[in-house]
Amino acid sequence: MPFLDGGKMIACLFSGGKDSTLALHRVMESGRNVDLLISMVSKNDYSYMFHKPNVMLTRLQAQAMGIKHEFFNTEGEKEAELAELEAAIVGSGATAVITGATASEYQKKRIDRICEEHGIEHIAPLWQIDPVEELNEISDRFEAIITRVAAEGLDDTFLGKRIDSNMIRRLQALHDKYGINMTFEGGEAESFVLDAPLFKRRIQISGAHIEHNLDEGTYVIEGAILVDKQSV
Known part of the structure; x- marks a missing residue:
């Protein structure tokens, strides 16, 4: 059931890789409810922001966890992909978003900016993890x-x-x-x-x-x- 977290709608930027999956676990195991997994499908094999290999299989991971899941397309071009990510986050209706950022200032600062501009909480539980x-x-x-x-x-x-x-x-x-x-x-x-x-x-x-x-x-x-x- 959505909106159990104090009225927040929490989404997770989800590539299916270890970082986003661990970040999701950290948040849910802390007692917060996650309503939606957002997977960006990039046309560019060399995207600065998004995984490319096997991203379509995130639907199986979402099914395994019983969490709603949506794909959003992106051209995967530097900077332009940020506008596409912003549209996905804002369009999802999320009031908080989880990312698996660990050390990349490039990624974190850009998502911080998107979230700040729209009053969205950015949850990055793995930031600067050893x-x-x-x-x-x-x-x-x-x-x-x-x-x-x-x-x-x-x-x-x-x-x-x-x-x-x-x-x-x-x-x-x-x-x-x-x-x-x-x-x-x-x-x-x-x-x-x-x-x-x-x-x-x-x-x-x-x-x-x-x-x-x-x-x-x-x-x-x-x-x-x-x-x-x-x-x-």
């Missing part, structure tokens, strides 16, 4: 996989692999060697969550393949279904 702390929580509580790599040291051996303790050690080594952001806030990689505490069912991948574009690799999920959590 990267290792976040990854450990993801490893312990979520089943999240890497779906895109785009930085030195990140190769195909990461694609489709779960973020677990071994993955965290590998990312720490790359951070020490190349200085990559371990939570991928600089666009080094992207992720997708298959299972989490709020999921009543988990996502099972039925088919996937790897695509390459210049120095990037993407794990494209061709098919996926919701299954009972006890299913292997």
Whole structure:
């Protein structure tokens, strides 16, 4: 039932990746109700703001959590995409919006501006979180996989692999060697969550393949279904 949070209509900018999913969990586990998941579908593979790989599968994640979900299209061009994001947020009727921003001033300041101009509360529970702390929580509580790599040291051996303790050690080594952001806030990689505490069912991948574009690799999920959590 919507509007349980003191009359607020809370929406979450939701890419299906680890950050937005963890931010959503943090807010809901604090006792607040979330009414809507907003997923931006970008035509640009290199959007400054939005995930591209597998974003259409956010509908399964929303279904697994029983939360209303809407797609909004964006050309994904720098700055212009902000107007499209603003239209989505304001058009949704939200009075508070959750984001998974962790370290990107570019993203947070722009969403702060949108929210301030329209009297909307910006909830960013992961802002300036310690990267290792976040990854450990993801490893312990979520089943999240890497779906895109785009930085030195990140190769195909990461694609489709779960973020677990071994993955965290590998990312720490790359951070020490190349200085990559371990939570991928600089666009080094992207992720997708298959299972989490709020999921009543988990996502099972039925088919996937790897695509390459210049120095990037993407794990494209061709098919996926919701299954009972006890299913292997």
